[in-house]
Amino acid sequence: xxxxxxxxxxxxxxxxxxxxxxxxxxxxxxIVPGMRVTVPFGPRKIMGFVIxxxxxxxxxxxxxxxxxxxxxxxxxxxxxxxxxxxxxxxxSLYITAxxxxxxxxxxxxxxxxxxxxxxxLDPIMESLFAGRDFIxxxxxxxxxxxxxxxxxxxxxxxxxxxxxxxxRITRKFETMIKPGMADYLLEEAYNDMSKKAKKQxxxxxxxxxxxEAIPKKKLMDKVNTSASTIxxxxxxxxxxxxxxxxxxxxxxxxxxVQTSPLSLTTEQTDAIKPIKQSIENNTHDVFLLHGVTGxxxxxxxxxxxxxxxxxxxxxxxxxxxxxxxxxxxxxxKGRFGSDVAVxxxxxxxxxxxxxxxxxxxxxxxxxxxxxxAVFAPFENLGIIIIDEEHETSYKQEDQPRYHARDxxxxxxxxxxxxxxxxxxxxxxxxxxxxxxxxxxLATLSKRTNEKAxxxxxxxxxxxxxxxxxRTMFSRRLKxxxxxxxxxxxQIVLLLNRRGYSTxxxxxxxxxxxxxxxxxxxxxxxxxxNRLKCxxxxxxxxxxxxxxxxxxxxxxxxxxxxxxxxEALAQLIPEARVIRMDVDTTRRKGAHEKLLNQFGKGExxxxxxxxxxxxxxxxxxxxxxxxxxxxxxxxLPDFRSSEKTFQLLTQVSxxxxxxxxxxxxxxxxxxxxxxxxxxASTYNFPDFYxxxxxMRKAFHYPPYVFLTLVTVSHPNQVKxxxxxxxIVQALLKSVKEETVILGPTPxxxxxxxxxxxxxxxxxxxxxxxxxxxxxxxxxQFESDIRKDDLLISVxxxxxxxx
Ligand code: ADP
Ligand code: ZN
Ligand code: ZN
Numbered sequence: 001x002x003x004x005x006x007x008x009x010x011x012x013x014x015x016x017x018x019x020x021x022x023x024x025x026x027x028x029x030x031i032v033p034g035m036r037v038t039v040p041f042g043p044r045k046i047m048g049f050v051i052x053x054x055x056x057x058x059x060x061x062x063x064x065x066x067x068x069x070x071x072x073x074x075x076x077x078x079x080x081x082x083x084x085x086x087x088x089x090x091x092s093l094y095i096t097a098x099x100x101x102x103x104x105x106x107x108x109x110x111x112x113x114x115x116x117x118x119x120x121l122d123p124i125m126e127s128l129f130a131g132r133d134f135i136x137x138x139x140x141x142x143x144x145x146x147x148x149x150x151x152x153x154x155x156x157x158x159x160x161x162x163x164x165x166x167x168r169i170t171r172k173f174e175t176m177i178k179p180g181m182a183d184y185l186l187e188e189a190y191n192d193m194s195k196k197a198k199k200q201x202x203x204x205x206x207x208x209x210x211x212e213a214i215p216k217k218k219l220m221d222k223v224n225t226s227a228s229t230i231x232x233x234x235x236x237x238x239x240x241x242x243x244x245x246x247x248x249x250x251x252x253x254x255x256x257v258q259t260s261p262l263s264l265t266t267e268q269t270d271a272i273k274p275i276k277q278s279i280e281n282n283t284h285d286v287f288l289l290h291g292v293t294g295x296x297x298x299x300x301x302x303x304x305x306x307x308x309x310x311x312x313x314x315x316x317x318x319x320x321x322x323x324x325x326x327x328x329x330x331x332x333k334g335r336f337g338s339d340v341a342v343x344x345x346x347x348x349x350x351x352x353x354x355x356x357x358x359x360x361x362x363x364x365x366x367x368x369x370x371x372x373a374v375f376a377p378f379e380n381l382g383i384i385i386i387d388e389e390h391e392t393s394y395k396q397e398d399q400p401r402y403h404a405r406d407x408x409x410x411x412x413x414x415x416x417x418x419x420x421x422x423x424x425x426x427x428x429x430x431x432x433x434x435x436x437x438x439x440x441l442a443t444l445s446k447r448t449n450e451k452a453x454x455x456x457x458x459x460x461x462x463x464x465x466x467x468x469x470r471t472m473f474s475r476r477l478k479x480x481x482x483x484x485x486x487x488x489x490q491i492v493l494l495l496n497r498r499g500y501s502t503x504x505x506x507x508x509x510x511x512x513x514x515x516x517x518x519x520x521x522x523x524x525x526x527x528x529n530r531l532k533c534x535x536x537x538x539x540x541x542x543x544x545x546x547x548x549x550x551x552x553x554x555x556x557x558x559x560x561x562x563x564x565x566e567a568l569a570q571l572i573p574e575a576r577v578i579r580m581d582v583d584t585t586r587r588k589g590a591h592e593k594l595l596n597q598f599g600k601g602e603x604x605x606x607x608x609x610x611x612x613x614x615x616x617x618x619x620x621x622x623x624x625x626x627x628x629x630x631x632x633x634x635l636p637d638f639r640s641s642e643k644t645f646q647l648l649t650q651v652s653x654x655x656x657x658x659x660x661x662x663x664x665x666x667x668x669x670x671x672x673x674x675x676x677x678x679a680s681t682y683n684f685p686d687f688y689x690x691x692x693x694m695r696k697a698f699h700y701p702p703y704v705f706l707t708l709v710t711v712s713h714p715n716q717v718k719x720x721x722x723x724x725x726i727v728q729a730l731l732k733s734v735k736e737e738t739v740i741l742g743p744t745p746x747x748x749x750x751x752x753x754x755x756x757x758x759x760x761x762x763x764x765x766x767x768x769x770x771x772x773x774x775x776x777x778x779q780f781e782s783d784i785r786k787d788d789l790l791i792s793v794x795x796x797x798x799x800x801x
Contacts, residue, residue: 006048034073092400101375105353178213271442278418291444293653313382343369381415389421454662456680503634508551510669521634580608629668648679708797723757
């Protein structure tokens with residue numbers, strides 16, 4: 001086994017392959033799969049992952065591995081396999097699949113150094129080096145020395161450029177002080193010590209009483225001593241200092257109240273039974289836990305995890321980034337204490353690294369985290385839970401474009417353990433699988449507090465307009481807000497803003513321009529003043545009057561939270577408003593701070609975008625208002641009805657969670673749209689039926705699979721030609737019933753001066769599609785490497801942009 005197969009860190013290289021390197025004698029038996037190494041690659045030294053050891057290679061003249069970056073593998077055996085599966089499944093580079101599993105701190109970056117080879121350098125170079133043997137590349141680039149001079153020096157063999165692979169690991173250490181010898185020796189020393197050395201004697205007497213290590217800082221506080229006194233005793237070897245690693249703890253554990261398992265309701269008992277069986281028998285099954293908000297899903301998770309821990313196994317819990325609030329973390333820490341690690345994107349890179357290492361070193365049993373926590377390096381997984389499984393944040397939108405659900409299920413198979421998908425509004429894909437018996441369905445239909453869901457009232461905004469109210473607040477909503485403030489209760493206002501100003505709607509009759517072939521809203525392209533369908537390339541000019549009612553009030557939409565806030569201030573001047581959107585929550589911790597303020601009653605109204613719809617639980621909120629329920633409905637996205645239904649259901653759940661009854665007002669221009677009607681009665685089954693019929697009629701998932709290929713390049717002709725070639729190549733290889741739409745411009749047709757085109761594959765069964773696409777990508781390899789061409793492949797597109 002003297003040869004290692006290595007995945008090298010060359011992301012520009014489209015061809016997905018391993019490279020063979022020999023293992024030098026000094027690293028024999030050190031190198032194992034999952035380790036990161038430094039290898040020569042062309043003129044450079046770069047980082048790579050060892051994925052396999054072997055004794056033969058089909059290549060001759062192999063280069064040698066230079067060094068190891070880790071002394072123990074950072075990837076477990078299973079993760080090495082999972083990475084290869086992930087790369088294939090998402091048609092991504094192996095290197096990106098491995099990188100995504102590791103915390104940022106472990107992603108190496110390269111540092112260059114100039115190294116002196118000659119005794120004597122040219123005067124210009126000598127002045128730069130100033131007698132030293134090597135300098136950093138930055139020193140050179142910041143100096144006045146010209147590039148040509150450096151090239152000449154390198155050519156002459158005076159100087160060499162070295163690439164250093166450097167890990168960005170930033171561990172935190174703490175200095176500990178402890179006695180350096182046995183008790184009685186300390187006492188002897190104490191007695192021998194001059195009475196004048198008062199400070200030293202004090203310090204020594206402390207250690208005679210407390211024979212244990214203590215952090216240096218704490219010691220200085222406690223004994224009221226100085227660093228120099230400590231040093232004197234260190235020098236006399238009476239004390240010794242050591243460094244131990246400390247973990248940064250982003251959560252204040254002191255405030256966490258311990259909880260114990262609740263006795264389950266009948267519904268919960270029925271739901272958890274097959275899950276417990278699956279844990280007990282080590283079998284892999286996927287469960288859909290379909291339960292309204294407040295039905296006790298989390299309690300089911302907690303008790304299932306408890307079983308897993310009892311078996312000596314580990315648990316992964318995924319929650320959407322936005323609902324990974326302290327409230328949520330406390331529920332898990334309250335039950336499992338210090339056995340819980342938290343992976344949250346708001347943590348600093350060092351904090352993330354610490355949490356990762358707690359898992360890696362098996363110091364915790366449970367990880368609660370956002371999407372990437374699905375790669376937690378546990379080796380003995382007993383359960384994976386995905387809460388709010390319908391959330392699109394589980395899909396990564398960069399390479400590797402994976403969905404955490406797929407990864408969870410793959411790991412569930414690897415470990416023979418159950419995977420639980422929980423939601424009040426599951427995706428159609430998931431619910432359809434549960435209906436077919438592919439997943440096992442468990443339903444929680446009642447809230448544990450037996451309270452009904454809040455009443456939803458739909459307000460038709462077209463009527464408001466006809467009666468002369470041109471503001472964005474209906475009279476009904478205004479009245480309710482004022483009443484609420486009077487009673488000193490609180491209000492959540494949702495501005496459903498995603499995708500604004502892209503669709504065109506008549507403000508008189510609510511008519512929205514849709515594609516005649518796709519049943520999808522047309523996208524307004526401002527530059528050309530035309531409407532386009534980005535699924536099938538249909539287009540038409542922007543109308544000046546409504547084709548339905550001839551009103552000239554047809555226009556595209558645009559309203560931001562800031563404008564709503566201003567309007568609100570005019571309409572109800574006494575209302576205190578907290579605005580929460582991407583602008584006000586950009587700074588770290590801002591999100592939490594605003595919510596805390598609202599929780600403490602420092603405002604009457606919480607106004608915000610999607611981010612306020614999830615997970616919030618405030619006792620005093622009795623009114624939820626949705627300003628424009630339909631703004632998402634007409635996005636060029638076949639999931640827009642589903643997303644609207646999910647959002648409305650979710651935001652309605654924010655009201656009346658406790659003693660006070662809640663109420664919801666939904667403003668819309670399309671009050672009879674089924675997703676709005678059915679969300680207002682919390683009718684998931686009917687919504688599912690209706691939406692499935694639409695998907696079937698228009699050939700969308702879950703009836704077919706989709707793959708989106710997007711091409712981008714600064715030259716438009718090149719983009720069109722390349723996309724055309726890809727379509728041709730696909731047509732040659734796929735089955736006859738498979739449909740290929742495009743080439744067509746992406747809805748975001750130009751980003752950062754790069755033109756974008758796309759094509760969409762719609763298929764029922766194409767087992768070879770990934771290989772076909774990989775082959776096509778390989779054909780463009782040199783253009784991708786040399787000519788700045790980008791081709792991105794999304795095997796499960798959620799963002800059609
Ligand atoms: P979900 O996750 O479905 O929204 P939660 O697990 O948050 O629901 O439960 C809602 C509330 O009901 C919580 O306050 C929880 O403590 C409580 N709860 C859950 N299960 C039970 C039970 N078996 N008995 C009493 N209260 C429960
Ligand atoms: Zn009209
Ligand atoms: Zn169309």
